[in-house]
Amino acid sequence: MESCIERIKNDIENVTRITATPNMGCTRFSYSKEDSEVREYLIKEMKDLGLSIKVDGVGNIRAKYIDNNEDKPSIMMGSHIDTVANGGKFDGLTGVVTALEVIRVIKENNVKINNPIELIAFAEEEGSNFGSTMVGSKILTGAYKLEDLKKIKNDDGISAYQVMKDFGLDVDNVENEVLKKEEVKAMVELHVEQGGILDSEQISIGIVQAIVGMKTYKVKLKGVSNHAGSTPMYLRKDPMVGAAEIIIHMEKAAKEKALKDTVATVGKIHCQPNGSNVIPGQIEFNVDIRDVETEGMEIVARELISKTKEVAEKRGLEYKVDLIGESECVKLSSKLINIIEDTALENKYNFIKMNSGAVHDSAMLPGITDVGMIFVPSINGLSHCPQELTKFEDIKLGCDLLLKTVIKLANE
Numbered sequence: 147m148e149s150c151i152e153r154i155k156n157d158i159e160n161v162t163r164i165t166a167t168p169n170m171g172c173t174r175f176s177y178s179k180e181d182s183e184v185r186e187y188l189i190k191e192m193k194d195l196g197l198s199i200k201v202d203g204v205g206n207i208r209a210k211y212i213d214n215n216e217d218k219p220s221i222m223m224g225s226h227i228d229t230v231a232n233g234g235k236f237d238g239l240t241g242v243v244t245a246l247e248v249i250r251v252i253k254e255n256n257v258k259i260n261n262p263i264e265l266i267a268f269a270e271e272e273g274s275n276f277g278s279t280m281v282g283s284k285i286l287t288g289a290y291k292l293e294d295l296k297k298i299k300n301d302d303g304i305s306a307y308q309v310m311k312d313f314g315l316d317v318d319n320v321e322n323e324v325l326k327k328e329e330v331k332a333m334v335e336l337h338v339e340q341g342g343i344l345d346s347e348q349i350s351i352g353i354v355q356a357i358v359g360m361k362t363y364k365v366k367l368k369g370v371s372n373h374a375g376s377t378p379m380y381l382r383k384d385p386m387v388g389a390a391e392i393i394i395h396m397e398k399a400a401k402e403k404a405l406k407d408t409v410a411t412v413g414k415i416h417c418q419p420n421g422s423n424v425i426p427g428q429i430e431f432n433v434d435i436r437d438v439e440t441e442g443m444e445i446v447a448r449e450l451i452s453k454t455k456e457v458a459e460k461r462g463l464e465y466k467v468d469l470i471g472e473s474e475c476v477k478l479s480s481k482l483i484n485i486i487e488d489t490a491l492e493n494k495y496n497f498i499k500m501n502s503g504a505v506h507d508s509a510m511l512p513g514i515t516d517v518g519m520i521f522v523p524s525i526n527g528l529s530h531c532p533q534e535l536t537k538f539e540d541i542k543l544g545c546d547l548l549l550k551t552v553i554k555l556a557n558e
C-alpha cells in the first residue's frame with residue numbers, strides 16, 4: 147500500500163496556480179482572496195473523502211476521518227497553507243496535501259484504524275499579515291488568547307481580530323476551541339527541510355529530533371563621532387571597531403566555547419552617521435543565537451555580555467545589551483521518533499535523524515500531545531523563494547512514511 151505521486155503532484159499544482167504574484171512565486175496570505183480559493187479547493191477534496199470538517203475561529207481547517215471511533219483521540223497530521231510574499235510551492239502545503247493523500251489511501255484500502263485520523267491545515271503560520279508567526283497554532287494551543295488577536299495589526303493598522311472577522315470567521319469563539327489533551331493522541335507534521343543537509347547528503351528523509359530555540363539581542367555602543375582625518379588614532383572612541391571585536395568574538399564563542407549545534411549570527415547592523423569620512427558615533431547590531439540546547443544559547447549570551455563590557459571599558463564606550471526576543475527549544479517525542487525511525491528502517495528508507503533550524507506549527511504542540519516531524523529535502527537548501535524545490539519522488543517517500551506511521555499510531 148502506498149501513496150500516489152500523481153495525486154500529490156496534482157494537488158500541489160492546483161493550489162500553487164492560485165497566487166497573488168503570477169510568475170513571481172507563491173503569495174498566498176491567510177485571509178486573502180487567494181486563501182479563500184485554496185480553502186475552497188481543499189475543502190472540496192476533504193468533502194469528497196467524506197471527512198467531517200470544522201474551521202475554527204482563527205481559520206485552522208480541521209478535517210476528521212472517522213471509522214466507528216468518533217470518541218477516541220485523533221492522530222493528527224498536517225501543516226500550514228499560507229506563504230510568505232513570493233514564496234515557494236512546497237513550504238507548508240506539502241504537509242497538507244500529503245496528509246490528504248494519507249487519508250485517501252487509508253480510505254480506498256479500507257485500512258482498519260482504531261483512532262480517527264485528523265488533517266489540520268494551519269492558518270497564518272508565516273507571520274505575513276501581522277508580523278507574528280504561528281498565529282493559528284498559537285490560538286489552537288491556547289498560547290495566544292483572543293486579546294492577543296486584538297493587539298497584533300497588519301501594515302494598514304487593522305487588527306488580526308478584525309481581519310479574521312471580515313474573512314467570515316467566528317473569531318470570538320477561539321478560546322472555546324483550544325485543543326484538549328483528550329482530543330489528540332499524536333501529531334505528525336511533514337515539512338520541507340528548508341536547509342541544505344538532506345540535499346547535500348542525497349538523503350530522502352529527515353526524522354526531526356528537536357526544533358531550535360532562539361535568543362535575539364540588540365547591542366548598542368556609543369562613542370564619539372569625529373573627523374576621520376584630523377583625529378589621531380590614540381584620541382578616538384570608535385564604536386565600530388568595538389563592534390567588530392564583539393562580532394568576531396561571537397563567531398569564536400559559538401564555534402569554540404558553546405555546544406556542537408550552537409550558531410550565532412550578526413545579520414543586522416546600523417551605523418550612525420554612516421559616512422565614509424566620519425568616525426561613527428553609535429553602532430547598533432543584533433545577535434541571533436540558536437541551539438537545540440538552552441545551555442548552548444546561554445553560553446554565547448554570557449560571552450556576548452562579558453565581551454561587550456570588556457570592549458566598552460577598554461575603548462571608553464557607553465554600552466547596552468538587551469534581549470529583544472526569545473523562543474524555547476523544543477524536543478520532539480522520543481516515542482514518535484522511535485516509531486518513525488522503526489517504520490523507516492522496516493521499509494528501507496534512506497534517512498537521518500536531525501534537528502530543525504526553523505520553527506514550525508508543531509513546535510507549539512508538545513505540551514498537549516506527542517509530536518513528530520518528517521523532513522523531505524529542499525534542493526540546494528532554498529526556501530521562502532520562488533526557486534524552492536522538492537522532488538515529487540521524495541515527497542512520495544515522505545508521504546508513505548507518514549502513512550505507515552499514522553496507521554501504526556492508530557492501531558497501537
Ligand SMILES: [Zn+2]
Nearest residue numbers: 226237238337
Ligand atoms: Zn513552513
